[in-house]
Amino acid sequence: MSNRKMITAALPYANGPVHIGHLAGVYIPADVYARFQRRLGKDVAFICGSDEHGIPITIRAKKEGVTPQDIVDKYHEIIKKSFSDLGISFDEYSRTTSKNHYETSQDFFKTLYEKGKFTEEVSEQYFDEQAGEFLADRYIVGTCPNCGNENAYGDQCERCGSTLSPSELINPKSMLSGNVPVLKETKNWYLPLNEYEDFLNEWIIEGHKDDWKPNVYGQVKSWLNDGLKPRAMTRDLNWGVPVPLPNAEGKVLYVWFDAPIGYISFTKEWAEKNGKDWKDYWQSENSDLVHFIGKDNIVFHCIIFPSMMKAHGDYIMPKNVPAFEFLNLENDKISTSRNWAVWAHEYVEDFPGQQDVLRYALLSSAPETKDNNFTWKDFQTKNNSELVGIFGNFINRVAVLIHKYYDGVVPSGDSNAAELQEISKSAKEISGFLENYEFRNSLTALMNLARFGNQYLQTEEPWKTIKDNPEKAAHSLFAGAQIAVALAQLSEPFMPFSSEKLLNMFNVQKLTWSDIENQSVLIQTGHTINESSLLFSKIEDDVIEAQIQKLEDTKQNNKKTNPNANPMKEEITFDDFTKIDLRTATITEAEKVEKADKLLKLTVDTGVDVRTVVSGIAESFTPEEVIGKQVMILLNLAPRKIRGIESQGMLLLTTKPDGKLSFVTPDDSTVENGIEIG
Numbered sequence: 001m002s003n004r005k006m007i008t009a010a011l012p013y014a015n016g017p018v019h020i021g022h023l024a025g026v027y028i029p030a031d032v033y034a035r036f037q038r039r040l041g042k043d044v045a046f047i048c049g050s051d052e053h054g055i056p057i058t059i060r061a062k063k064e065g066v067t068p069q070d071i072v073d074k075y076h077e078i079i080k081k082s083f084s085d086l087g088i089s090f091d092e093y094s095r096t097t098s099k100n101h102y103e104t105s106q107d108f109f110k111t112l113y114e115k116g117k118f119t120e121e122v123s124e125q126y127f128d129e130q131a132g133e134f135l136a137d138r139y140i141v142g143t144c145p146n147c148g149n150e151n152a153y154g155d156q157c158e159r160c161g162s163t164l165s166p167s168e169l170i171n172p173k174s175m176l177s178g179n180v181p182v183l184k185e186t187k188n189w190y191l192p193l194n195e196y197e198d199f200l201n202e203w204i205i206e207g208h209k210d211d212w213k214p215n216v217y218g219q220v221k222s223w224l225n226d227g228l229k230p231r232a233m234t235r236d237l238n239w240g241v242p243v244p245l246p247n248a249e250g251k252v253l254y255v256w257f258d259a260p261i262g263y264i265s266f267t268k269e270w271a272e273k274n275g276k277d278w279k280d281y282w283q284s285e286n287s288d289l290v291h292f293i294g295k296d297n298i299v300f301h302c303i304i305f306p307s308m309m310k311a312h313g314d315y316i317m318p319k320n321v322p323a324f325e326f327l328n329l330e331n332d333k334i335s336t337s338r339n340w341a342v343w344a345h346e347y348v349e350d351f352p353g354q355q356d357v358l359r360y361a362l363l364s365s366a367p368e369t370k371d372n373n374f375t376w377k378d379f380q381t382k383n384n385s386e387l388v389g390i391f392g393n394f395i396n397r398v399a400v401l402i403h404k405y406y407d408g409v410v411p412s413g414d415s416n417a418a419e420l421q422e423i424s425k426s427a428k429e430i431s432g433f434l435e436n437y438e439f440r441n442s443l444t445a446l447m448n449l450a451r452f453g454n455q456y457l458q459t460e461e462p463w464k465t466i467k468d469n470p471e472k473a474a475h476s477l478f479a480g481a482q483i484a485v486a487l488a489q490l491s492e493p494f495m496p497f498s499s500e501k502l503l504n505m506f507n508v509q510k511l512t513w514s515d516i517e518n519q520s521v522l523i524q525t526g527h528t529i530n531e532s533s534l535l536f537s538k539i540e541d542d543v544i545e546a547q548i549q550k551l552e553d554t555k556q557n558n559k560k561t562n563p564n565a566n567p568m569k570e571e572i573t574f575d576d577f578t579k580i581d582l583r584t585a586t587i588t589e590a591e592k593v594e595k596a597d598k599l600l601k602l603t604v605d606t607g608v609d610v611r612t613v614v615s616g617i618a619e620s621f622t623p624e625e626v627i628g629k630q631v632m633i634l635l636n637l638a639p640r641k642i643r644g645i646e647s648q649g650m651l652l653l654t655t656k657p658d659g660k661l662s663f664v665t666p667d668d669s670t671v672e673n674g675i676e677i678g
């Protein structure tokens, strides 16, 4: 084991604020680990920053009519403040638009280029001639070949979830101009990942079978089993780090090339300010590199970035990549675009001074080995029963009784008593779990010490023995004080705000982890403690209901701005519109079409003539229901045979949320048939 810990947390993408999913899946566990390593006396660099390049940012900027820089400036500040408010103890939090990052990532690219690690490949890519730009996959929309969704993206259909490439889309269109894009040749630089398969197999599949998490190991194995392909490390785009080669105008580094190099750039920035050498953390065998990420980032941190570092030649490989699964909210997938989230900055406003409650609740339901769910009710229970009922209650009783019976001076007791062994036992247990990235178990071990303390006081009953056996009472509170101070010390990685309050309350200094493991006496007889203050307070039902209501409002709002509604179709002229002959009409007869579940044969009085229309409405209406209904008809639609019946025209219908159809009708019954609509 080495003395240095180079800890990174996934760079949050600067197109939205931080939510509880990010916190539970990456930043809080990473912070617990970093704080713990510092307490072990390790030389820790805990590094992060905003990821400010890539397509979603440019798309968002276009939508809002601002520049990509405007977007990232806004979210970088919000994200940075949320982390600091929640006590995430980054040594450096920077951003990928920093000058230093441009230089570092360009240098990295140049080194690989000069060593001949890239292959150059010419490929055909979609190009928007009107906008004069190559189109990233996300910038192309069209019909999904799998489900028929008309608004599938060039890389993915969000309706059926299938992964696509732009050439698979039916009727591809550019999102920039709405035009049909053309294929045009372009040259890019590729990293032949297939050449790194042997190295990855040996290093991860053979070398980390036992110490990496099964979810991480399994994902890597399946990527390797499928075989790796060369991947483009540059893109035709105008937002990002420019490719540092001649004749590479209009090309930038692939966002997943530059983003992980951000860890290195930001370490440099931190090292420079603190008189350290960044290479001691990234290029020395006496350093453990650990990446904290969510499961969707595994391939980038276990395959692509390591291959880049291997190609470079000077870097150490990560010791571990403890990736988390996903956190859901109230049984629904957390989503920035649907605003389905508990936002860190809003939590801090709604629950002032209660950051540790969120840290505790998220850690105890961290999606460590499988996806997990956050609910407000559960959050309330964790606070009221565990933090208030057990942890806070125990410490408060100890402090209050010491003030009451001994004027705030720790009484004398037997420092060899068996109950004091619990302290070092807990410290060792927590430490073992944390070294193994088992955050939930470590938190349980901490709470178990508080539980033990509570029970101990309950059996000892110093409030009774103080009368007839004062020596016993003194020892009980001496031992209670040791356990309370142990909790103050050991809770720091998990609940840093409360830990600090507690250390002040007991008027003691921070100890190293090994001191806590090795000393049974953490606060001496005769030591004066400060006034006790309440650590945690009960969260009432109305507070929780307000949060639930907020989510309910989001649901309602999402219904209003219907996420299922298709975006506008291609623009048409007024002349185009006047070609359409829409009229009011009345259905006079209706019957089922034999052997067709969906069809009704209708006789329609159009005011101009009486005609037959076959309409696919039988799953929404019975024939009886529609007779006499006034409707709207598209009169000049070319006739068409459906099931042997000639259908002359089309009725206008729309769809209700339950999927049933609804007629478009005039809202006034005095409108006669045959009147034009327009």
Ligand SMILES: Nc1ncnc2c1ncn2[C@@H]1O[C@H](COP(=O)(O)OP(=O)(O)OP(=O)(O)O)[C@@H](O)[C@H]1O
Residues within 6 Å of the ligand: 010, 011, 012, 013, 014, 016, 020, 021, 022, 024, 025, 026, 292, 293, 294, 295, 296, 297, 324, 325, 326, 327, 328, 334, 335, 336, 367
């Ligand atoms: N619900 C979640 N649970 C656990 N981890 C998550 C969750 N959402 C994102 N993460 C992780 O947080 C880190 C930063 O995420 P990033 O900024 O890239 O956002 P994202 O994945 O685009 O999320 P969103 O789409 O919700 O904004 C990544 O490592 C990602 O895997």
Ligand SMILES: [Zn+2]
Residues within 6 Å of the ligand: 144, 145, 146, 147, 148, 149, 152, 157, 158, 159, 160, 161, 162
């Ligand atoms: Zn689809």
